[in-house]
Amino acid sequence: MRRIPRTIQLIVARYLRGLLRNRLDGQQLQAAVESALATLPIQEKLLVREGALRSETLNRQLAWAMAFVAGAVNAGGFLAVSHYTSHMTGVVSSMADELAAGDLTTALAALAMMLSFLGGAFVCTTLISFGQRHRMRSRYALTLALEAVLMLIFGFMGNRLQQEIQFTLPMTVMLLCFIMGLHNAVTSIISGAAVRTTHLTGTVTDIGIELSRLSYVNLHNRHGRERIVANRQKLTLLLLILASFLGGGVVGALGFRHIGFKVTVPLAGFLCFLAARPLLLELRLLLHRLKRQWAPSE
Template identity: 55%
Template sequence: MPILYLRKLTGKRRSPHANRHLAGYLCFVAGAINAGGFLAVQQYTSHMSGVVSAMADNLALGSFALALDGVGALLSFLGGAACSAVLVNWGRRERLHSEYALPLALEAGLLLCFGLIGGNLGQHQWLFVPATVMLLCFIMGLQNAMITKLSNAEIRTTHLTGMVTDIGIELGKLCYWNAAAPARTPSRTQARPLPRVLANRRKLRLLVVLVTLFFAGGVAGALGFKHLGFSATLPLAALLLALIAVPLTDDLRSRWRTGSLPRLAARMRQRVQAGALRRRR
């Protein structure tokens, strides 16, 4: 990928074109995580409406342990969204080029760790399933909040209910027959003629592409988990790291030139040395 393209894709200067492209990548990743996660723990983790409905069902049936698992999943999604907002706002206060890349960096790190150690945790099923559900819900909340904040709440990437609804609305407007109004005698009290009903074809194309990419990601994630196991998350982490590499590198270079990184490294060394001295005493 060209450097300029990647800088625009996840940098702080946004454009509708960059937002659409980034949403496509993230829809693919979300679909892969959601489908692969289902094969791992038999539960989808990207949409909270199903989680809340399952909580209500389990509570009514007396399955309190499963209801508590749902509470954990809901709080994890909520925590991921809150964490994303904190990272974006902190990056904005620090005037970082990577203010929107920071949540994706955390998401990539979590996927990387999950892919590397997930197979070893499978032996502890009592801990593995709830922890995996909470981790994947946290990741979904993290990603969805980032793209929501980036696009001013115009785009979502982790669930399709809103997108499919918008597709239906645009299709309804596309099929609407704008018949000519019958001729009437004009009068001062007569209302102005209503505007023609027209579909937003660009929005319709974008939504169809995003839903298709989510589906393609789901197929890729399911096949990847089937053949590779937990290592299937490693390519997803690599893709996210590739998307955010340029703005993160820009920040590291600018901080190094201004001396921020050397001062931070010196402070960290001083703290480590002070801690070592205290332990010796």
């Protein structure tokens, strides 16, 4: 392949420099980004702060939003594909039962579901690790954007994918398992495992623990004995997850009965809404770097 002549390279570079100077020095595009950010009722750090750096408020906002989506996908998905696609405990138990009964075909189907869920978590973590290495503020938002794209594929192509059978399973089942694996992983990583939204066994267990501590009567406090005290903030978070998952499940089930596979389309839009602020912030930083790179030398 012939190299581009130096003269043409200079002309193109000069054109791009002038274009960026005219567009970006006036900060028109950045002003548009700032305006869009100002209209979003989402905290800037919702998908940026990690683990111990997150406040209880951020975790609560993340919990209700992600639990609502998980509940809607899980309940609506069950009506769509006749499988709960986030319950890996049940999937693995089913695989064990089928292996014991000698039904290798059904056991293979359960294995495919588990591997799809695992694949979603694997891809999610890989994307986040890549973003972390490259110091991308939008690394969690990009993962949600990918989840939104997969939900759109399910919504618009669900009927067709339902006819594609792999390992005795429709492709829709494996796609939803992949989505749920991705969904649970991004929530778990960003919250430092404080929030898990695709299954409720641990959540309900922890609610029982905290309710027991809350109702325990400390009649005497002799000899400096430690008082039994409930973690009220944790209990509030757990109850919020449970209520949001339940509410999302009702919405997902009703939505599927009325609009079918396309019930995931508004859910995808909601995820894009959550991801919008970090993505716009990343765009603003990119524009700033481009301005510095193409700014005319003094």
